[in-house]
Amino acid sequence: MSHLNIVLFPDPILKMKAEPVKIIDKEIKELIAEMTKMLYKKPAGGYAAPQFGILKRIIVVDDSYGKDPTRQFRMVNPEIIWASEEEVSMAEGCMSIPWGRVEVMRPEKVKIRYLNENGKICETDIEEDYMGRCLQHEIDHLDGILSLDHATKIRREMFIKKINRRRELGKSFDD
Ligand SMILES: [Zn+2]
Numbered sequence: 001m002s003h004l005n006i007v008l009f010p011d012p013i014l015k016m017k018a019e020p021v022k023i024i025d026k027e028i029k030e031l032i033a034e035m036t037k038m039l040y041k042k043p044a045g046g047y048a049a050p051q052f053g054i055l056k057r058i059i060v061v062d063d064s065y066g067k068d069p070t071r072q073f074r075m076v077n078p079e080i081i082w083a084s085e086e087e088v089s090m091a092e093g094c095m096s097i098p099w100g101r102v103e104v105m106r107p108e109k110v111k112i113r114y115l116n117e118n119g120k121i122c123e124t125d126i127e128e129d130y131m132g133r134c135l136q137h138e139i140d141h142l143d144g145i146l147s148l149d150h151a152t153k154i155r156r157e158m159f160i161k162k163i164n165r166r167r168e169l170g171k172s173f174d175d
Helices: 028-040 129-141 153-168
Strands: 046-048 058-062 072-083 087-092 102-107 108-116 121-126
Touching: 028 046, 028 058, 028 072, 046 129, 058 129, 072 129, 087 129, 102 129, 102 153, 108 129, 121 129
Parallel strands: none
Antiparallel strands: 046 058, 058 072, 072 108, 087 102, 108 121
16 A cells, blocks of 8 residues: 555545444555554654545554554544543644644543454543543544634634645745
8 A cells, every 4th residue: 555645634535524444354454554654654643544535434543652552552433432521621733734733622531442453342441631632533533523623713713814824825834
């Protein structure tokens, strides 16, 4: 499989709902491997397949940015099956929406059910707020929801204005 390219806001694919994976075949396993490589090649707390223009329900997350292999999750068809009532606010970045972070309120703890690469149903309790944050952010991507969609209207408009301004100035996303 050729290498993956990150789809950038406002590409309409980022607003689309991803399809559940029916069979974890060789192609899906390769995609998961490629996505995992991207976690460290273009460091991020996580990636969802739609960020590469692939509408499949797959996410990869590592809240240690490669420092601790036990912190890596690769999930197929993940679902949040429980969320704490306590919510916390945190500034979220997104590789599909560079140039700034958006403050987002989310449940502090979550429980997630997913399939691992061998098709086994797994459940995991996420106690740490940053890992919970990464997972919720990536699962949102599977439903076409961006961190920007959680921000207040004023913040969202300001943010979009800032992005457009940079685009007018002809700045690339790497500046
Ligand atoms: Zn994102």
